[in-house]
Amino acid sequence: MTLDHAAAAAAAGGAGERRLVTRLEIAQAAGVHGAAVSNWMRRHPDFPDPVRTVPADLFAAEEVAEWLDGRKIQRDERREGETAGVTYGRRFRLTVGLADVHSDVKVAPDMFAEAIKADLWKSLEPGFTESQDRTMFQEMIMALVCVQAIAPKQWARIADTHSPDLFAHVWSALPAVDGIRPELLDRIVRDGWWQARFRTGVKVLQRWVQPGTSAPQERVGRRLTAAAAFDHLLDRFAQARKSSDDEYLTPHGVARLMVLLADPGPEDRVYNPCCGSGEIVAAVLDHQRDNGANRSLARNVSGHALASRAWRLAVMNTAVHGCPLDLGGQPPDDLKVVDVRGGPYDVVLTNPPFTMADWRSSTEIASSGWPYGEPPRHNAHFAWLQLIAAALAPAGRAVAVMPSSTTSVATSKNRQIRAAMVEQGVVRCIIELPKQMFRETASPLSLWVLGRPQQRPDHGVLLIDAKKATEPAGRTHRILTSAGSRHIVDLYHAWSEAGGSPIQPTGDLAAVAVTLERLREHNHDLTPSTYLRPPAPDVTSRSSSLSALRAELRQLDDAAVAADLDLDHLLDRLQPWNP
Template identity: 30%
Template sequence: MPEGTARFISRSGIAKHAGVSRPAVSNWERRHPDYPKPVLVGGAELFAVDEVAAWLSPRAIPANALNSDERPGTTYGDRFRRSAGIREETDAPDPALSRRLATALLGPLGEPWRHSGRESLYLELLLSLVFVRGYAPTEWRTATYDLHHGRSPIWSLARIRADLLGPEGDGWVGEADGPITDPERWSLERAGHLIEEITHAPQAADLFGLLLQTETEKLGRRGEQLVTPPSLRRLMVELAGELPQPSDIYDPFCRSGELLVEFGGKPTGRGPTVDLAVAETPNERHRRIAAMNLMLHGVPFRTAIEPYLPSERGRTGPVAYDLVLTNPPFSMKARYDARFAWEDWPFGTPPERNADLGWIQHAVRSLTPDGQAIVVMANGAAFRGGREREIRARLLSAGVVEGVVALPPGLFSSTTIGVCLWLLRRPSGDSPPDVWFVDAREAGEMDTRTLRVLTETDVSELVAEYRAWRRAPHEFTGTRSPRWSSSRATFAEIKAADFVLDPARYMHRSGPPIDLAATTDRLHRIREELARLHVRAQEVDHQVARLLNGMP
């Protein structure tokens, strides 16, 4: 693996840059209890570069081992940093630079790729260039050599990426789908010059995420949801922060790995917050992008292709994690109906044409005894009848559902439907506990004409409410505010509501009474506005009719 200024390094790489033999590194590791511990990255044992540099910093090189250009007192840390081209990463990313680069890269420069219908390939090429620039800048000249000599960089980039990531980095969208054209090559060469402005890994990590988010919003309903909306994933991660610190975290439908990065990544910090992040997906492209994203942010990870999820069919054995964070596809049809129906689902077989509660069950089955999960669900999963009603009844009877948070519509660029967060735990075996409900459909504010975001205030208030719930669930009385309300419901109350988990159903029992005067005034203003719009609509209809009839 090329070492460069990568955030992780092998034992051989340490020996190379410290100017010692490979056995000397093994001796350091064996004899010194404070030597940095390896982490699993892409299936290989590697070490955090900054931890190795810090450990080597106070260790002076013996006089008889100094190089001709090294003065007495030079440390192995000095030699290691100089040889590997590593500098102290105290620079935070510059958001303005990331925005400028993203606008240029996805604007006119992308036009040849849009014209050929290969936007997906272009985006993956950009992400790969940003990844190499930030993770292994010593490979940058190799990565861009073909570009500067009038050739396609696809295969040289693929080799470098595979060297850095292993199997996770192999392949391209549609295997590149034919040679790139001269206009495409020119745009990519210009893109390479722009990406050269990146000088450190945190900036590359920031641009990487912004490219994904910008492209997702630009495509809207025409494209796939490459990332979970930033304000939603921030809420999920902040809620998870109220739970015991996990040693590992799992996302069974990882998209670009953004939830794992949000929780475990420290692009400007000094090491990961989890021992292992596991990203699974049925999509090879998502796997490649997630691997680059996780490695660029310094998160120890493992990725896998799992075509049958949320079914357990074909898995080698039970695997349990401390924390599951996931945003699976809404109302996904089972692509392997027979296998899907055969699965021994612990709470009931989901409908073949809707896997929502299959993902819920998979998340629960993937937890350690004390583990917990936060899953994004379409609203319909909380109230649809038939098989799904029976599954909800069994989930609640087993004490699996800790809470449901209803969020406003418009958070996603690919759909306008509202969503809920389901907070889950392993079955307790005790009598069904109470459930925490939050109706936050009025939260957030419009960021663009079509996209809504949760504000920092929304996130902090909802997290504080969750903290109050966890501190004393039996004493929790709920809260009512203009933007959201919370409540607690017993199993008997939920059963009486036919196991519907729509938070609005349980809001009448908590908080102060509704201000009838304010509500009446608001309804009066709405009626006046509707009347005005009705008159205006009639005027427009009349004008259209005159035009259609050819009247002057």
């Protein structure tokens, strides 16, 4: 009897029926190795005795759950959604379908789905770790999930065949002609190691993933939907590789928050100029489906990837989410180009590369052509922000991921651009996120919510400190909570509808609506903590001459400007060192 059978029996059992589980089922439901249960039985005399020993030891599930209620899950063993204080009893109950007796502890609502995800990755991780080309291994697995989702008949042929010659034919089911690297097909056909990993991947996905794309929920019975599996594996592969040479994966919670803030309607023209693996575009498609839009209306959604690896994954991602999009042809892997093509757009959503030294625009822009100032050459942050804002329709809105440093950068060029964007009413909201939100960088991030310039005398900016809208998920990662994300969206929309009036934060959010006059006093600093902390006490001596203080302040300001100019000059001249 497996975990699946236990869950089914738990669901089907009557009110008075005693539920019995084996040692293996206890281990699977609690998310531990089988040896752990044997150790518990040997080391703890109070562990429940089996109520039946033929044909195997069978334990009363309720008794096991009560015993596991006293064992907290250590921090490094928690799954995503499990917080401090959660017990193995809680995980066990939710997995096998027993009543929850600890409602004060917050965990993921579907622990059975979390258990499936954990087992899915545990089965695939060895192949990734052993592979000499880990990027290619990821693409092979993601392509298999894509075929599962969009071509169940071809998937059945893959599952039944033992002939490598069929592989190339089945890959034709993928949504793009160049959707798989030719060298991957060659390795699967000719290399025994890759053939073995291919067949292992097929068996694992047969076991844990439901073919097809019709189901909107996360799992169907004892399997994950293909979309849920694809999303989860994107995250786990990013976590395992720790860094990328091109575009970083946008976490599902962050991508969904960006979409909810922009709220694209079915007729809105939506664009993602750095679509990465397609996670933001997929979130747009899910948002439209959740709001009853016909999938054919996704013709208004488009994107562009900077790297061929990301492009292949993005094309597959949109297909798995039920609406394959035309994301252009395979890109030339040029990570130095900053461009927002076409427009005007109703919505722009993007997570561009954070550092692009010696970047260039696809169409050269003269110094006077930048609407808010020529960006420095040592990073492209304010080049992206300006091009995104310029690509918006009159009522357009944009959300972009940026390093938190952009909200308070001190170099003169970036500070002047930020000030000009604020003065013109382009910056609507800044949402500060904590460290460890992304798998491939531990740096703190911020979301910039932008719009077209506003012609009104006082246009303030909403600044939100969203650190408490997140929770830990393991030792080195944080995720947005559902409640935290909802509070951010509700707060921003309420502030927007009120015309920028003062607001009252909900939940654990810290937020402040800052007037343009106050922003000027702080050199257009957009860091929430600058305005949320108590004002500094006045330590000025009464005997100080006000004119002398003003003169000293002017001297310091002149010195700071000179230093900024020198720094910008040096950074623009700095070229990456090539061995």
